[in-house]
Amino acid sequence: MSAAAASGAADGAPIIEARGAARTFRVSAGLFKGKHTLRAVDGVDLAIRPGEVVALVGESGCGKTTLARMLLGLLAPSSGDIRINGKPSGSLARREIARLVQPVFQDPYSSLNPRKSVGSIITLPFRAQRDPEPATWRKRVEEMMERVGLARRLYDNYPSQLSGGQRQRVAIARALINQPRLVICDEPTSALDVSVQSQILNLLEDLRRSMGLTYLLISHNLAVVEHMATRVAVMYLGRIVEEAETDALFRAPRHPYTRALLQSVLTPEPGRGVPDTGLGAAYPDPLAVPPGCRFHPRCAQAVAHCRTHAPTPIASGAGFVECHLYDASLQREMPK
Amino acid sequence: MPGVAMSGRVLTVEDLRVTLPVPAGTLHAVQGVSFHVDRGETLCIVGESGCGKTLTALAVMDLLPSRARRTAARLELEGQSLAGAGERAIADIRGNRMAMIFQEPMTSLNPAYTIGNQLEEALLRHRRVGRKQARERALYLLDRVGIPSAARRLNQYPHQLSGGLRQRVMIAMALMCGPALILADEPTTALDVTIQAQILHLLAELQREFAMGLVLITHDLGIVARIATRVAVMYAGQVVETGTAQAIFSAPAHPYTRGLLACIPVPGKTRRGDRLGTIPGMVPSLIGEMRGCRFAGRCPYVAGACRESEVPLETGLETGGEQDHLVRCIRHAEIAGLAAPSEAVVS
Numbered sequence: 225m226s227a228a229a230a231s232g233a234a235d236g237a238p239i240i241e242a243r244g245a246a247r248t249f250r251v252s253a254g255l256f257k258g259k260h261t262l263r264a265v266d267g268v269d270l271a272i273r274p275g276e277v278v279a280l281v282g283e284s285g286c287g288k289t290t291l292a293r294m295l296l297g298l299l300a301p302s303s304g305d306i307r308i309n310g311k312p313s314g315s316l317a318r319r320e321i322a323r324l325v326q327p328v329f330q331d332p333y334s335s336l337n338p339r340k341s342v343g344s345i346i347t348l349p350f351r352a353q354r355d356p357e358p359a360t361w362r363k364r365v366e367e368m369m370e371r372v373g374l375a376r377r378l379y380d381n382y383p384s385q386l387s388g389g390q391r392q393r394v395a396i397a398r399a400l401i402n403q404p405r406l407v408i409c410d411e412p413t414s415a416l417d418v419s420v421q422s423q424i425l426n427l428l429e430d431l432r433r434s435m436g437l438t439y440l441l442i443s444h445n446l447a448v449v450e451h452m453a454t455r456v457a458v459m460y461l462g463r464i465v466e467e468a469e470t471d472a473l474f475r476a477p478r479h480p481y482t483r484a485l486l487q488s489v490l491t492p493e494p495g496r497g498v499p500d501t502g503l504g505a506a507y508p509d510p511l512a513v514p515p516g517c518r519f520h521p522r523c524a525q526a527v528a529h530c531r532t533h534a535p536t537p538i539a540s541g542a543g544f545v546e547c548h549l550y551d552a553s554l555q556r557e558m559p560k
Numbered sequence: 561m562p563g564v565a566m567s568g569r570v571l572t573v574e575d576l577r578v579t580l581p582v583p584a585g586t587l588h589a590v591q592g593v594s595f596h597v598d599r600g601e602t603l604c605i606v607g608e609s610g611c612g613k614t615l616t617a618l619a620v621m622d623l624l625p626s627r628a629r630r631t632a633a634r635l636e637l638e639g640q641s642l643a644g645a646g647e648r649a650i651a652d653i654r655g656n657r658m659a660m661i662f663q664e665p666m667t668s669l670n671p672a673y674t675i676g677n678q679l680e681e682a683l684l685r686h687r688r689v690g691r692k693q694a695r696e697r698a699l700y701l702l703d704r705v706g707i708p709s710a711a712r713r714l715n716q717y718p719h720q721l722s723g724g725l726r727q728r729v730m731i732a733m734a735l736m737c738g739p740a741l742i743l744a745d746e747p748t749t750a751l752d753v754t755i756q757a758q759i760l761h762l763l764a765e766l767q768r769e770f771a772m773g774l775v776l777i778t779h780d781l782g783i784v785a786r787i788a789t790r791v792a793v794m795y796a797g798q799v800v801e802t803g804t805a806q807a808i809f810s811a812p813a814h815p816y817t818r819g820l821l822a823c824i825p826v827p828g829k830t831r832r833g834d835r836l837g838t839i840p841g842m843v844p845s846l847i848g849e850m851r852g853c854r855f856a857g858r859c860p861y862v863a864g865a866c867r868e869s870e871v872p873l874e875t876g877l878e879t880g881g882e883q884d885h886l887v888r889c890i891r892h893a894e895i896a897g898l899a900a901p902s903e904a905v906v907s
Contacts (some may be wrong), residue, residue, distance in 0.1 A: 283755075418608060488754045
């Protein structure tokens, strides 16, 4: 294997790109309280190039899954746009997007139709894409099953007869059967036991190398992210607040939120105790995004300026950070 | 509040067994589990789904489903036997001298009562105090577990709180009567990593402050390493290895423990793209009679003798282990120097 494939080095035009993508929802604020606007994703730029494994991390409610659904073409952005292979995703048919971008979801218990057999679940994308050679479907499905570590004899079994790990292999086979370019893995191993998680992670890495895949990995498990990803985007209340190469991010996190996230990773090292992340008990609420920097209520380093002015992205190495601490022009003016 | 003893044995469990009738026969969910917890000590019970860790905790709390059958040679809270105690005696102890924190706070909080009502209830039930005193203690504890504007929260309902705050309320509720023992079953599994770290930090702090015994049940080895004084690793209804956190992580002796540790990526240790260890195969069925080592079917070091008779939990002293480091493996001394199972299995 080439060094580029091993490191997942990225080159070429982005397979998929979000430009200022935003999505709002109107949600009920409670009985008789009318409607509120929820800004799930609030102006996100993200480009994923061939061979990359880009990880999207952040707490629940930060907009990871909404962004993923926009990238999959399942949800139109309220503003900004999504480009797939350089073309606006709105101009592409649903079927064309599905040909290029495929999802693997968290819970293999709910993402597979319980009334369809393994074989028909994995065959469905052929039908959806109107594959011209139905005579070869069975053979190609069986080959894909073998590739993801499922015995061919399971072809006629139903999901209820499979273990969690086997179900996730079915979901992976279904995603890969039409050889997409990008696979969006949304918490692919969170519902699995530790010993099964490692099998699925190994499989995803093997498939990436052998099929030349590109991944967007959504995960709250930063140990998994560090193991799999080449680049990491940290999301907070609808915005990407820091983006960097994986090694750089883990070695020198810049955004205070990234630092708190990394501190929260409990590595199996006895004697080190549980760290105090200094985040306080405030909880991010996408219905009431704070003014100024959206992280300031939880930030130990926040100053008055942070409460009133929203930071803009500041280039940093191969990525960027969105925090006033790194704004050189402000550092001169702000009192310490 | 009763006087707080700062040391001494809080919980003794000996040969605990739980069986459940199922259509295919009898499911042996917990098969002779023994452990003990002292004041100021945290015992982590770690294992994968179906290993019996949750039923072990429910058995101690006497909260098993009614069709389950529990037996134990000893089951004692601060020297008082729980095994023969009647329902009323247990009801007097539960929520009072021992309390439990569950994984999903929303299922254990009553949506129809205010936070204040639910906190006060435990104290009013178990102590001769008035509502005013109960409210004072509730306020003190909500504040202590880090809930902002605690006074206002007392009049709120569970759905008005975030998941992290709800779990803090659960912890405050467990502490209301000043228990000697807290059992926490996956208390942070439903929470974000940032909130998880905060809640565990708080639990460890409170456990030291009130010198309680803490039994924490989890599948997460990172949590175990950071919070445990001692560890019990469970597999298929049995404790397969137990010892100090230091011993378990620096010198894991059971092939299953070694396998589990090889499965998890560790930032700074495992390199990107390297293969992670795996444990091939599946957990054996716990229905019907079993013989020999439960892990034999998945063990890279399995020998004929492993399947022949029950394997005792014995000290690993001869391999340089500590007195209280116990292993359920007849080959643990032989395999101590061999490569980790992952390296043995994965070419």
